[in-house]
Amino acid sequence: DAKTTQPTSMDCAEGRAANLPCNHSTISGNEYVYWYRQIHSQGPQYIIHGLKNNETNEMASLIITEDRKSSTLILPHATLRDTAVYYCIVRGGGTSYGKLTFGQGTILTVHP
Amino acid sequence: DSGVTQTPKHLITATGQRVTLRCSPRSGDLSVYWYQQSLDQGLQFLIQYYNGEERAKGNILERFSAQQFPDLHSELNLSSLELGDSALYFCASGEAGTGELFFGEGSRLTVL
Numbered sequence: 080d081a082k083t084t085q086p087t088s089m090d091c092a093e094g095r096a097a098n099l100p101c102n103h104s105t106i107s108g109n110e111y112v113y114w115y116r117q118i119h120s121q122g123p124q125y126i127i128h129g130l131k132n133n134e135t136n137e138m139a140s141l142i143i144t145e146d147r148k149s150s151t152l153i154l155p156h157a158t159l160r161d162t163a164v165y166y167c168i169v170r171g172g173g174t175s176y177g178k179l180t181f182g183q184g185t186i187l188t189v190h191p
Numbered sequence: 192d193s194g195v196t197q198t199p200k201h202l203i204t205a206t207g208q209r210v211t212l213r214c215s216p217r218s219g220d221l222s223v224y225w226y227q228q229s230l231d232q233g234l235q236f237l238i239q240y241y242n243g244e245e246r247a248k249g250n251i252l253e254r255f256s257a258q259q260f261p262d263l264h265s266e267l268n269l270s271s272l273e274l275g276d277s278a279l280y281f282c283a284s285g286e287a288g289t290g291e292l293f294f295g296e297g298s299r300l301t302v303l
Binding site: 111113117120121122123124125128166170176177178179180181182183 | 193195222224228233234235236239247249279281283284285289290291292293294295296297299
């Protein structure tokens with residue numbers, strides 16, 4: 080699976096959009112981009128994933144560049160409860176879809 | 192609530208001992224994944240079982256073993272415990288179609 084690079088930490092004001100970038104320049108054509116988050120030692124929580132089109136769900140939006148070498152996770156209206164470590168993961172398909180390689184992630188701190 | 196249940200939540204034991212961690216996947220999920228999260232190594236994939244059979248292996252030590260039973264619950268056995276085995280152990284199960292993983296709340300193991 081391709082390697083990802085994320086900033087170590089980011090800050091965001093409550094109510095503003097949080098934009099978390101991720102570089103995955105070695106991604107291959109059949110690999111998906113996944114985002115998970117982990118709130119203070121709880122189990123990681125799935126947020127969203129995409130292949131090449133932009134995706135949106137009730138939690139967030141995922142913007143993938145046309146060359147697929149980078150992506151941005153957008154939390155449209157961040158709240159204090161969104162403070163967490165956010166992981167960007169690239170993985171292929173297959174039956175071992177749950178074999179994820181977690182990096183260090185981005186620590187997002189949402190301030191009042 | 193992810194639907195994945197892990198027991199025990201906390202466990203304190205001594206070096207050289209053996210412990211068993213238990214996981215019940217979400218109803219209908221055939222795959223179970225085990226992950227270890229330690230301070231220095233981050234979240235690491237250990238092993239996957241699918242419908243009772245080992246499907247994928249990660250950085251799992253030889254002192255560790257796992258199995259999945261006919262009712263699909265899984266157990267992770269850790270033996271000859273060392274101080275460095277102190278960590279959070281997560282179990283996950285998932286959606287084969289979306290590739291989304293659901294994590295349990297984890298078992299925190301402390302080896303003294």
